[in-house]
Amino acid sequence: MNQQFTKDEYSKFVDKKSPNSHLAKDMAWAFIVGGIICTIGQGIMNFFTARGLPKETVSSITSILLILIAVILTALDLYDSIGKRAGAGSVVPITGFANSIASPAIEYKTEGYVMGLGAKMFTVAGPVLVYGISASIVVGFIYFLMH
Amino acid sequence: MSYLTAFITGGIICAIGQILIDKTKLTSARILVAFIVAGVILTGLGIYEPIVKWGGAGATVPLTGFGYSLVKGVIKDVNSYGFLGIFTGGLKATAGGIAAAVFFSLLAGLIFRPKIKT
Amino acid sequence: MKRLGLQTVALLSAPHIIETASIVGKKEGEGPLASYFDFILEDEYWGEKSFEKTESKIAKENMAKVLQKAKKAPGDMNYVLAGDLLNQCISSCYAIRDSEIPFIGLYGACSTMVESMAVGSMLVDGGFADNVLALTSSHFCSAERQFRFPLELGNQRPPTAQWTVTGSGAAIISNEQKGPKITNVTIGKIVDMGIKDANNMGAAMAPAAADTIYAHLNETGREPNYYDLIVTGDLGYIGGDILKDLLYKQNINIKNRYNDCGILIFDKQKQDTHAGGSGCGCCGSVFAGYLYSKLKSGEYNRILLVATGALMSPTAIQQGESIAGIAHAISIEN
Structure with missing residues (x-):
């Protein structure tokens, strides 16, 4: 068959033929679900702040409780159903980070507890920590030089 | 009032993430990396602090807030311990979340097995 | 010959x-x-x-x-x-x-x-x-x-x-004389039009299917209407649509006798399967279950079965390679 398209032309043709995501609808879902998760976080923060705990303790407790909820929802096969609708709304909060650790832990147990569960746990979270920590070290170094 | 500002701030940050997913076809792993690094940079530039002041958990719960905690921890330890603080502060401030995520996930992995998407 | x-x-x-x-x-x-x-x-x-x-x-x-x-x-x-x-x-x-x-x-x-x-x-x-x-x-x-x-x-x-x-x-x-016969085999060439999106396999495979169907019709001297049905393996809705357009531009119209196993197997609205089914088992089960029984009942007497494959590896995709497509065709006749 004679080539009708160059690769670039074909790519444009495919884009025209492929349905786009419903951006407005997806954003609305992300906004609402992300907003709700953060509001729950605010509730936890307000609760412990009202009991006179110091600010840093409160923020640690908030993270830990949200992570616990997310891991439970992941284990019960519910977090992926939320994510299907919510998209970034359930990916971007710390609960999404917890889901990205719990889901491979559950999935790859079949390949053993060390190289399966233990190692694959960090397929998504690993890069997040690598680049997050490294970036904070760079910022810290600049701060150190400036003071 | 704190609930409303948290809802709006968190909602907006997540909606920005959704634009990235829909428009750039980035995987969720890349989105998470982008958000934590963005949080670190914005905090370093002093832009994120006012967002946290206004939005509360709306700014600290998204992964940009994880980046914010890393930088706040580093700065605190640099102020207390000098150069060494660059390396110790970040993880100290975020230790609770990381340890919890790892341990709870281990338990979940030991007990549960995956189910088909519905 | x-x-x-x-x-x-x-x-x-x-x-x-x-x-x-x-x-x-x-x-x-x-x-x-x-x-x-x-x-x-x-x-x-x-x-x-x-x-x-x-x-x-x-x-x-x-x-x-x-x-x-x-x-x-x-x-x-x-x-x-x-x-x-x-x-x-x-x-x-x-x-x-x-x-x-x-x-x-x-x-x-x-x-x-x-x-x-x-x-x-x-x-x-x-x-x-x-x-x-x-x-x-x-x-x-x-x-x-x-x-x-x-x-x-x-x-x-x-x-x-x-x-x-x-x-x-x-x-x-x-070689026993019973059931539908395989009369022609067209082995596909690898066709890669540079698609890198692993979430759009139909688009990656459609040019290969078009290439194989074109070669089959050309080399057998047949028109599309020789067949009651021309059915692809797993192009789905998007790939199937692209295939029909690619062939139409070559003056081959299969639109009134085309279907796809990935379209047939799921109810798109009720089952939320997006662009359709895929996988070896898609063409496999739809042929072995549905199409074979339609051939035996005589509802179809001549079909061209074109299974499509995306020769994709996660490693190669991470290294920036594109997805190579392939399609093989057999004519099955009563």
């Missing part, structure tokens, strides 16, 4: 497909073709500890089923030709491990059902075998964990994504 052109051969003895069998997963068993399948799984594990083991069991049980339906013993088979999507084709290897049938392992990604029937029918036509068994399988969960993400990860599937079919198709091709 057996060889009609660069890609197509005519099978002068026209080997017969004497029996087929199909097993599918629960979701496929809730779709529009449910009544055509031999067995429907109740859950995604079928009593096994891992999805790879489940997929292998599906292939193994389906092989037993087709032998039983044809009233044949494993020893009657001269070859089993099989392949699947998993690395090193493990579901096929372990399915066939205990069978004692000489094994030809094939890799053609989702094109494997037709690839195995094509090679098998050539073996029979060449007089090298009396009976061969063609077999393939796929499983949604084993494919997800190899090619995409853990099942419980809360990610979003874009509208162009396809749903890997859990299922298996098996067929026995024989």
Whole structure:
């Protein structure tokens, strides 16, 4: 068959033929679900702040409780159903980070507890920590030089 | 009032993430990396602090807030311990979340097995 | 003359497909073709500890089923030709491990059902075998964990994504004179139009399907209306649409006799499968279940079955390679 398209032309043709995501609808879902998760976080923060705990303790407790909820929802096969609708709304909060650790832990147990569960746990979270920590070290170094 | 500002701030940050997913076809792993690094940079530039002041958990719960905690921890330890603080502060401030995520996930992995998407 | 052109051969003895069998997963068993399948799984594990083991069991049980339906013993088979999507084709290897049938392992990604029937029918036509068994399988969960993400990860599937079919198709091709015949085989060339989006496999495979159908019609001297049905393996809605357009631009109109196994197997609205089904088991189970029964009932007398495969590897995609497509075609006639 004679080539009708160059690769670039074909790519444009495919884009025209492929349905786009419903951006407005997806954003609305992300906004609402992300907003709700953060509001729950605010509730936890307000609760412990009202009991006179110091600010840093409160923020640690908030993270830990949200992570616990997310891991439970992941284990019960519910977090992926939320994510299907919510998209970034359930990916971007710390609960999404917890889901990205719990889901491979559950999935790859079949390949053993060390190289399966233990190692694959960090397929998504690993890069997040690598680049997050490294970036904070760079910022810290600049701060150190400036003071 | 704190609930409303948290809802709006968190909602907006997540909606920005959704634009990235829909428009750039980035995987969720890349989105998470982008958000934590963005949080670190914005905090370093002093832009994120006012967002946290206004939005509360709306700014600290998204992964940009994880980046914010890393930088706040580093700065605190640099102020207390000098150069060494660059390396110790970040993880100290975020230790609770990381340890919890790892341990709870281990338990979940030991007990549960995956189910088909519905 | 057996060889009609660069890609197509005519099978002068026209080997017969004497029996087929199909097993599918629960979701496929809730779709529009449910009544055509031999067995429907109740859950995604079928009593096994891992999805790879489940997929292998599906292939193994389906092989037993087709032998039983044809009233044949494993020893009657001269070859089993099989392949699947998993690395090193493990579901096929372990399915066939205990069978004692000489094994030809094939890799053609989702094109494997037709690839195995094509090679098998050539073996029979060449007089090298009396009976061969063609077999393939796929499983949604084993494919997800190899090619995409853990099942419980809360990610979003874009509208162009396809749903890997859990299922298996098996067929026995024989020199016995019963059942529909395989008359022509067109082996596809690799066609790569530079698509890199692993969530748009239909678009990656459509040019290969167009290339193979074009070559088949050209080398056999046939028009599309020679066939009652031209059916592709797993192009889905988007790939199928692109294929029709690509051929139409070459003055070949297949629009009124075209369908796709990935479109047939699911109800797009009710089952939320986005761009349609995919995987080796898609073409495999839809052919072995639905299409074969329509051929036997005489509703279709001539079909061109074109299985499409995306020769995709996660490693190559991460290194920036594009997705190579392939399509193989066989004509099946009463």
